[in-house]
Amino acid sequence: MRAMTGFTSLYSHEFIRIAACVPPAEVADPDFAAEQALRLAAEGDAAKTAVMVFPELGLSSYAIDDLLFQDALLDAVERAVARIADASRHLYPVLVIGAPLRCEGRLYNAALVIHRGAILGVVPKSYLPNYREFYERRYFTAGAGVTGGRLSVAGREAPFGVDLLFRSSGSAPFTFHVEICEDVWVPLPPSTRAALAGAEVLLNLSASNITIGKADARRLLCASQSARAIAAYAYSAAGPGESTTDLAWDGHAAIFECGDLLAETQRFPRGPALAIGDVDLGRLRQERMRVNSFGDCKSAELRQAPPFRTLSFRLDAPDTSVALRRTIERFPFVPSDPSRLREDCYEAYNIQVQGLARRLASTGIERAVIGVSGGLDSTQALIVAARAMDLLGRERKNVLAYTLPGFATSEETKANALALMRALGVTGGEIDIRPAAKQMLADLRHPFARGEAVYDVTFENVQAGLRTDYLFRLANQNRGLVVGTGDLSELALGWCTYGVGDHMSHYNVNASVAKTLIQHLIRFVAASGEVSEETVRVLRAILATEISPELVPPTSGVALQSTQQIVGPYALQDFNLFYLTRYGFRPSKIAFLSDHAWSDAERGAWPVDLPAGDRRAYSRAEIRHWLEVFIRRFFANQFKRSTLPNGPKISSGGSLSPRGDWRAPSDAQAKAWLAELDENVPRA
Structure with missing residues (x-):
């Protein structure tokens, strides 16, 4: 049982702190991207944040078109990955970073999961948009169906595929899954199966340019996914500094839990932005136990699909009190709005x-x-x-x-x-x-x-x-x-x-x-x-x-x-x-x-x-x-x-x-x- 001194810490009550990050960008400048990511990571570390998710292709920039094929850029991206991995040895949070990565002669739009100096795993984007303003198939190979693989990046070997779950075995236990941008816009997002397999926190690295009304569509998608999956859903999008040759960016990051908005950045920020949400894992676990149709769906769906690989890492609750950053309605039956x-x-x-x-x-x-x-x-x-x-x-x-x-x-x-x-x-x-x-x-x-x-x-x-x-x-x-x-x-x-x-x-x-x-x-x-x-x-x-x-x-x-x-x-x-x-x-x-x-x-x-x-x-x-x-x-x-x-x-x-x-x-x-x-x- 918990000691009395742990009563005031959120980590003593089945909460974890997660963050959706929007760092400033410079087009095709991985060194700058790594520096900005680490500055935000330091903030997250000071706040005892468990997981921080960054934008899609954040180390290279998203809208750089054929520059994605340049070896000089891709080499610089790997050096940036190594720098972040080395710096993470002294940081509390798990960092989830977006980058273009080479694997067996192919280029993938990928997310790297980094903690305490190690690359825990790499997840490729499953679904590549190739309509309207998007042309991702010109550059990338789709990750859908990639399972059981491994990848070498920045001199480190790591599991590679869309079949990865990440689970803390420490005194702050939770399981999370990673998907990328378009993956949540499709009829059956990868995070749906991941939630059925046990993921409680779902992370989305996105670039997501802004057009009129799109922010509401994002909120609707992320909120509904968190509600259907009985999960937390953290979404981060590209912000200031991305290329505006043909597109614009609003730096929209948000965190949802069971359909409820926990935190959201101010859109169109002029500098770095951070949405921090304290996720109630106890609520998620209780709801999944109660909603028997969730379990029925799990039994049916997971029988028909390849199993996930669960990658363990250790995250212990901080040894100091961490105050809750979350609005708790004083009157649960009477909303304040x-x-x-x-x-x-x-x-x-x-x-x-x-x-x-x-x-x-x-x-x-x-x-x-x-x-x-x-x-x-x-x-x-x-x-x-x-x-x-x-x-x-x-x-x-x-x-x-x-x-x-x-x-x-x-x-x-x-x-x-x-x-x-x-x-x-x-x-x-x-x-x-x-x-x-x-x-x-x-x-x-x-x-x-x-x-x-x-x-x-x-x-x-x-x-x-x-x-x-x-x-x-x-x-x-x-x-x-x-x-x-x-x-x-x-x-x-x-x-x-x-x-x-x-x-x-x-x-x-x-x-x-x-x-x-x-x-x-x-x-x-x-x-x-x-x-x-x-x-x-x-x-x-x-x-x-x-x-x-x-x-x-x-x-x-x-x-x-x-x-x-x-x-x-x-x-x-x-x-x-x-x-x-x-x-x-x-x-x-x-x-x-x-x-x-x-x-x-x-x-x-x-x-x-x-x-x-x-x-x-x-x-x-x-x-x-x-x-x-x-x-x-x-x-x-x-x-x-x-x-x-x-x-x-x-x-x-x-x-x-x-x-x-x-x-x-x-x-x-x-x-x-x-x-x-x-x-x-x-x-x-």
């Missing part, structure tokens, strides 16, 4: 509406019954129920909404609930549950019935249970369907009473909506223009209300019962939920990511419209404490999730439905997770 958040809210809201409308239509039930507390969850569920009636062409009066005040219901939340019912035009009602609750507590001989201020779990659940009883009987009486209100975060933490309203219903529209997303869905509806000004006013008042179950009355000197003081800040707990269930990460890695995201309130972007009071930092001690609380509560409350009613999946972050994303035994123990947390995450 405003346009993406609007789109997510639009989709989530309409998924909820569509799900409920379909259930009402398929059952033939005319009415929806819902309890409205004046809190966030029931507010969103009521909005959805009203909109579902619109979608079905029914009157909103078919939504039967009830507020059911108990011993701790505040006048504020009750007023908000009644105002929301009126504003939305649903049928509103109020049932005071206190008389029935007093009778039940008296029947149970509870101390409260004797006038004692005993507010235990029985006291709380009598109220919660009665509300549910009333709603289900109201549904019987009115031929209605009870709409659930409990959200994903409450289900994860077990912050719901078994068999009552926040757990049980006929159909729960919020079941896979995280608490941190609920407030943004309400804001989305308020800003949509489809609700009245009065509705917007009420929604804003509800958003400003403290989250509370309102089951225990506030007493003299005691504040209102606060959910987040008991189960933890939903901001942190939704973060923990996402990374535990979506990716299966170790607690120490979740804590590492949370520490990076939350330890500095000034780092990174916040979701739009998030109140200033919610924009706070959390210490490492707080992060660790609430993660431990989450693990304990999550495992202890699986029995509640094993009996959930139906409800639509909302987010790619997953749901906790026992029929969907999360299937787990109700009696599983949390010991292994807690032990890993104790061993690898410092308490302060």
Whole structure:
């Protein structure tokens, strides 16, 4: 296991740092190219970068036409290779350099993989473009089909072919593959087979001249390849100094992971440019395990093709801490990009509406019954129920909404609930549950019935249970369907009473909506223009209300019962939920990511419209404490999730439905997770 001192290093948590490089060029000047490559390599070394990829034919320049046949140039290229190989003895990164190389009377557009003074292997370009502005077949031999070979370059022998994988056997283990420019533009890129054979990082050395719109095409190709291959994809293109006789160059380098852009250079740089991305190998490995169709494709494809040669090298994790250079969204269910958040809210809201409308239509039930507390969850569920009636062409009066005040219901939340019912035009009602609750507590001989201020779990659940009883009987009486209100975060933490309203219903529209997303869905509806000004006013008042179950009355000197003081800040707990269930990460890695995201309130972007009071930092001690609380509560409350009613999946972050994303035994123990947390995450 990792020592405590390794907690803050990205290499301790299945990350590696890779770089896509754009050095300045001088046309047909290998000495200059080697000098510039080594300058960038020194930067990569200082940053403890594992792999650095450089442009296609970078040592010679790309657009030099028949100069590629000149022995003087090719000899100079080999001298440049030797210089870089010698210098690499003292450098941490693996360097992947492009050059024209001779082999058995043929010329290849090739990539050299260099590390610690050795040429680990040489990969030729498989597919040579010979259309529009490209004439590569005039100079080069295609590498497609070249396997099992060896090549002598700069006085060094190295494996040669398109069948090479490069695998670190050190304490920073990973596998990468190399292809060149056009290879990713063809229908079946070589990197596809390489990924199926185990490559996690795919590198592309490119020259790629620029024309209007081409940068977007590159992004699309590289992002889609990284998504399909469940891999990281690093792409580097030629930049300033290349020949502009007939072409121009924008120096575009970018790194993608599972379709997500990690890093990108500014295009048209005036000097050297470097895109550095910290790749989450743990995410890639988890996804490949989960996506069984990836494994099926691997079995089918690799049976029909020659095997890869795996070339080992040793790369150990640095013995110093390496801080993560990567944006980690504080709210995995709530993107910080405003346009993406609007789109997510639009989709989530309409998924909820569509799900409920379909259930009402398929059952033939005319009415929806819902309890409205004046809190966030029931507010969103009521909005959805009203909109579902619109979608079905029914009157909103078919939504039967009830507020059911108990011993701790505040006048504020009750007023908000009644105002929301009126504003939305649903049928509103109020049932005071206190008389029935007093009778039940008296029947149970509870101390409260004797006038004692005993507010235990029985006291709380009598109220919660009665509300549910009333709603289900109201549904019987009115031929209605009870709409659930409990959200994903409450289900994860077990912050719901078994068999009552926040757990049980006929159909729960919020079941896979995280608490941190609920407030943004309400804001989305308020800003949509489809609700009245009065509705917007009420929604804003509800958003400003403290989250509370309102089951225990506030007493003299005691504040209102606060959910987040008991189960933890939903901001942190939704973060923990996402990374535990979506990716299966170790607690120490979740804590590492949370520490990076939350330890500095000034780092990174916040979701739009998030109140200033919610924009706070959390210490490492707080992060660790609430993660431990989450693990304990999550495992202890699986029995509640094993009996959930139906409800639509909302987010790619997953749901906790026992029929969907999360299937787990109700009696599983949390010991292994807690032990890993104790061993690898410092308490302060």
